[in-house]
Amino acid sequence: PASTLDELVALCKRRGFIFQSAEIYGGLQGVYDYGPLGVELKNNLKQAWWRRNVYERDDMEGLDASVLTHRLVLHYSGHEATFADPMVDNRITKKRYRLDHLLKEQPEEVLRRLFRAMEVEEGNLHALVQAMMTFPERAGGAMTAAMVVDPATGEPGDWTPPRYFNMMFKTYVGPVEDEAGLAYLRPETAQGIFINFKNVLDTTSRKLPFGIAQIGKAFRNEITPRNFIFRVREFEQMEIEYFVRPGEDERWHRYWVEERLKWWQEMGLSRENLVAYQQSPEELAHYAKATVDLLYRFPHGLEELEGIANRTDFDLGSHTKDQEELGITARVLRNEHATQRLAYRDPETGRWFVPYVIEPSAGVDRGVLALLAEAFTREELPSGEERIVLKLKPQLAPIKVAVIPLVKNRPEITEYAKRLKARLQALGLGRVLYEDTGNIGKAYRRHDEVGTPFAVTVDYDTLGQGKDGTSKLKDTVTVRDRDTMEQIRLHVDELEGFLKEKLRW
Ligand code: ATP
CATH class of the missing domain: 3.30.40 (Herpes Virus-1)
Incomplete structure (x- = not known):
């Protein structure tokens, strides 16, 4: 793993993962841009989360709510007063x-x-x-x-x-900058889920327990943004609001802590770098009954990667109409504006109640930082040289396969490599890169550093023009493994199956 943030920052800049935003004008503090490799890594992480939490489950729906947020949403959620x-x-x-x-x-x-x-x-x-x-x-x-x-x-x-x-960013909706047009950039994605609770319930006919998942940007005017992408002013969250019956909340809270801990390990974080920290009663936010923070041992210290909170009936209870008829247990503001009942009618008893909610809320950027830190490896080679390898889980790597022609000046070889690239790209495994910059050694070195799990080289043998004068290696290529640096020779027809096997989820 990386021992300092600085070496990660340097790698990210050198190879095109993450750049300081508006650096050409001196930089905008606490804001970063994801470069060609960063965007791939980040997308892969988000897709893995979506696959696990939406597609592989039978109790979850997705949502993509707006960033611009109605003032009353953040009034009744308590953010205007206490965020x-x-x-x-x-x-x-x-x-x-x-x-x-x-x-x-x-x-x-x-x-x-x-x-x-x-x-x-x-x-x-x-x-x-x-x-x-x-x-x-x-x-x-x-x-x-x-x-x-x-x-x-x-x-x-x-x-x-x-x-x-x-910490909320204010803006104005419409052509006049006055109080009436005041809106916020959302400080968390969660509120968009709560205010759509009835829309989702009515259109999907879900029964409790079920969840709504969302990935998206959030904005906080942090007083002191720092530690690279750990604490920034514009970031992304991956949040689930999982709605349960009161009384079943504690069990589901424990379930989600375990589930999320398992998932981060599947993404490649090691168990010894993860800590499930139970917040003490005095640390708890006023609306939370219990919160477990998943902490990760970042290069700058042990800090929060994800928070998993039992928020009781606070959120739906805050935004619902008919508050006094619903037996809400949380302390909520009296809502004088809500037009909908954000509640659930028990199909058996016909009784209305406000579901409790368990919220696993993870930071995408903190996830990317943790993956990079965990994967960063310095190795001494037998030759005495050092190499940097990003030992990312192959499925998360920004580039899955680099297809490299042995020489750049033989059209037969470069054309073959380009065709092979297109064929591998069509497998849908993620980004495949045709790579003819520099020599083979340099290309390997670069792809080690950005975590490309496989480098495929097209050479004279591939064309059936081997040194031994035979064509027995025709249509075979070498495949180099990032971690072991071992090379094997495969027929291009076998290569597809090989890569599919190695890169499937
Ligand atoms: P912290 O105590 O570190 O400020 P928080 O407890 O305020 O974080 P939450 O409101 O629980 O954070 O947000 C859920 C998740 O969103 C966090 O676990 C983190 O991964 C991410 N997150 C929150 N604030 C930021 C930020 N400024 N930059 C990057 N990620 C953030």
């Missing part, structure tokens, strides 16, 4: 930080002074942040007195009282 991170400024450097991130980076003695000043039990960082947000004036003074260090300079700062910063 905010604590923020603090250094008056000297004018640098701004997310409070919890800043505290995590402080030397122990600084933290000890803060715990004492805020009268919080030492070691409980979560409680410290809460106390600081409850008494912001005192907290600002305490931070300055405790000599909280500004990571940008390494010097103690003069800190403002911390305050909340709402």
